[in-house]
Amino acid sequence: xxxxxxxxxxxxxxxxxxxxxxxxxxxxxxxxxxxxxxxxxxxxxxxxxxxxxxxxxxxxxxxxxxxxxxxxxxxxxxxxxxxxxxxxxxxxxxxxxxxxxxxxxxxxxxxxxxxxxxxxxxxxxxxxxxxxxxxxxxxxxxxxxxxxxxxxxxxxxxxxxxxxxxxxxxxxxxxxxxxxxxxxxxxxxxxxxxxxxxxxxxxxxxxxxxxxxxxxxxxxxxxxxxxxxxxxxxxxxxxxxxxxxxxxxx
Amino acid sequence: xxxxxxxxxxxxxxxxxxxxxxxxxxxxxxxxxxxxxxxxxxxxxxxxxxxxxxxxxxxxxxxxxxxxxxxxxxxxxxxxxxxxxxxxxxxxxxxxxxxxxxxxxxxxxxxxxxxxxxxxxxxxxxxxxxxxxxxxxxxxxxxxxxxxxxxxxxxxxxxxxxxxxxxxxxxxxxxxxxxxxxxxxxxxxxxxxxxxxxxxxxxxxxxxxxxxxxxxxxxxxxxxxxxxxxxxxxxxxxxxxxxxxxxxxxxxxxxxxxxxxxxxxxxxxxxxxxxxxxxxxxxxxxxxxxxxxxxxxxxxxxxxxxxxxxxxxxxxxxxxx
Numbered sequence: 001x002x003x004x005x006x007x008x009x010x011x012x013x014x015x016x017x018x019x020x021x022x023x024x025x026x027x028x029x030x031x032x033x034x035x036x037x038x039x040x041x042x043x044x045x046x047x048x049x050x051x052x053x054x055x056x057x058x059x060x061x062x063x064x065x066x067x068x069x070x071x072x073x074x075x076x077x078x079x080x081x082x083x084x085x086x087x088x089x090x091x092x093x094x095x096x097x098x099x100x101x102x103x104x105x106x107x108x109x110x111x112x113x114x115x116x117x118x119x120x121x122x123x124x125x126x127x128x129x130x131x132x133x134x135x136x137x138x139x140x141x142x143x144x145x146x147x148x149x150x151x152x153x154x155x156x157x158x159x160x161x162x163x164x165x166x167x168x169x170x171x172x173x174x175x176x177x178x179x180x181x182x183x184x185x186x187x188x189x190x191x192x193x194x195x196x197x198x199x200x201x202x203x204x205x206x207x208x209x210x211x212x213x214x215x216x217x218x219x220x221x222x223x224x225x226x227x228x229x230x231x232x233x234x235x236x237x238x239x240x241x242x243x244x245x246x247x248x249x250x
Numbered sequence: 251x252x253x254x255x256x257x258x259x260x261x262x263x264x265x266x267x268x269x270x271x272x273x274x275x276x277x278x279x280x281x282x283x284x285x286x287x288x289x290x291x292x293x294x295x296x297x298x299x300x301x302x303x304x305x306x307x308x309x310x311x312x313x314x315x316x317x318x319x320x321x322x323x324x325x326x327x328x329x330x331x332x333x334x335x336x337x338x339x340x341x342x343x344x345x346x347x348x349x350x351x352x353x354x355x356x357x358x359x360x361x362x363x364x365x366x367x368x369x370x371x372x373x374x375x376x377x378x379x380x381x382x383x384x385x386x387x388x389x390x391x392x393x394x395x396x397x398x399x400x401x402x403x404x405x406x407x408x409x410x411x412x413x414x415x416x417x418x419x420x421x422x423x424x425x426x427x428x429x430x431x432x433x434x435x436x437x438x439x440x441x442x443x444x445x446x447x448x449x450x451x452x453x454x455x456x457x458x459x460x461x462x463x464x465x466x467x468x469x470x471x472x473x474x475x476x477x478x479x480x481x482x483x484x485x486x487x488x489x490x491x492x493x494x495x496x497x498x499x500x501x502x503x504x505x506x507x508x509x510x511x512x513x514x515x516x517x518x519x520x521x522x523x524x525x526x527x528x529x530x531x532x533x534x535x536x537x538x539x540x541x542x543x544x545x546x547x548x549x550x551x552x553x554x555x556x557x558x559x560x561x562x563x564x565x566x567x568x569x570x571x
Contacts, residue, residue: 051449077451085449091442102439105432106451113432152450 010059034206083162107156294516302506305441310371316488318470344470389484505554
């Protein structure tokens with residue numbers, strides 16, 4: 001299978017801070033890849049490099065066989081990569097459905113207003129927000145705003161969806177609902193690259209996991225392999241040899 | 251469809267009334283009052299495209315009116331071109347200038363953008379004050395012969411009035427057309443959160459440059475017509491910073507972001523101002539009132555008169571816009 005997204009040797013520096021250093025990975029069509037790592041590892045920075053918010057210092061990003069390195073975000077959406085934000089960014093002065101219409105209008109298909117409204121209503125139905133369609137985006141709860149982020153991104157009809165911590169801050173019931181939504185997205189043929197801290201979700205959703213630490217790729221593999229990796233455990237918990245010690249306790 | 255929209259028909263009826271009122275009984279002083287109201291509505295409506303729709307505060311909006319007036323008057327008097335053609339060409343020239351200015355300063359956001367717009371106003375005013383073809387600081391005059399093609403000054407003034415009313419109606423219809431379009435939706439997204447809008451696929455750089463340029467066109471046309479009617483122009487009249495600020499007061503008073511609000515604010519503020527200016531005790535006091543009004547609106551009714559109406563009669567929002 002050919003890679004849908006291919007990130008090779010990307011590097012990003014902010015002044016003296018090396019935020020992302022020589023990271024490479026690929027994502028195949030139809031895959032869900034989890035991107036994990038401790039706080040400050042550079043996960044969101046990597047998203048911003050893929051969708052063009054940040055300019056790369058070095059490296060290359062290609063999508064569906066096309067070089068998209070340093071293309072501005074609005075062009076990246078037209079090519080078929082949509083994303084959500086970790087810190088939600090609703091368009092507060094608009095209603096929920098208007099937010100999603102923006103996503104549909106300026107997404108991959110560049111729809112006109114009328115078909116965009118139709119798509120928006122379908123997408124809201126999918127994420128379970130249709131009853132809030134005409135309320136102000138301001139009035140949504142945090143779980144609602146996260147769903148709105150997903151809805152807006154879906155309305156762009158992407159081939160690849162970048163989900164940035166859509167589960168953070170949700171209660172267990174809301175998490176279950178959101179996991180269902182992500183599964184449904186994958187089943188509809190959209191590939192997903194997701195940043196997540198919640199291991200339960202990563203384990204149950206991802207086909208593969210990429211682990212970042214201090215801006216570099218630490219490990220990559222099947223979820224069950226990665227959690228056994230002693231480097232990964234050490235990065236999360238901070239002690240060398242902790243894996244062996246934990247095994248000893250068992 | 252714009253024809254199904256109540257605001258479209260309301261605009262036409264309003265323009266009709268504005269024409270009928272002074273024409274009925276040949277009331278010239280009423281005409282002079284109403285032409286100022288119409289100009290206020292033109293300025294407020296086009297300023298609304300930037301402030302209300304896109305969220306970029308333009309303090310130097312009057313530069314389009316002044317520069318347009320200069321270019322148009324130059325073509326109409328010095329070159330002897332047809333007035334309507336001169337006005338339209340002035341609109342095109344000023345829109346192109348705005349596009350160039352815009353590409354430069356629209357990278358800035360918030361207060362820095364606002365400061366840059368003042369810079370443009372001052373720079374253009376200095377340029378015009380030192381530009382020979384535009385008569386430097388003494389400005390330009392319209393010779394009496396210039397009114398001859400319209401059948402004398404009296405008829406020319408009436409025709410100018412009708413043209414200004416037409417530009418007013420066009421300003422409102424343009425605002426409405428943009429508001430209900432996909433282009434308008436992109437602008438609103440930029441207003442709410444520019445970074446999010448770009449990530450959703452809106453080409454903010456291009457959208458902002460286009461709307462900045464569009465918001466320059468009709469004020470430039472109106473500038474030509476007004477200076478032609480007044481018979482003269484000089485830099486201090488054409489680029490009056492106070493008028494630029496008052497445009498913002500009008501917009502805030504009526505309700506930014508709405509077609510009717512901009513028109514209502516423009517009209518009401520101009521009526522109030524002319525009343526204050528002509529009353530012997532309060533003359534020159536109008537700026538104090540303008541400042542006070544702006545404070546009250548910003549503090550207690552940020553949505554202006556229309557926002558206030560929407561809050562208390564929510565149904566009206568659906569009906570009006």
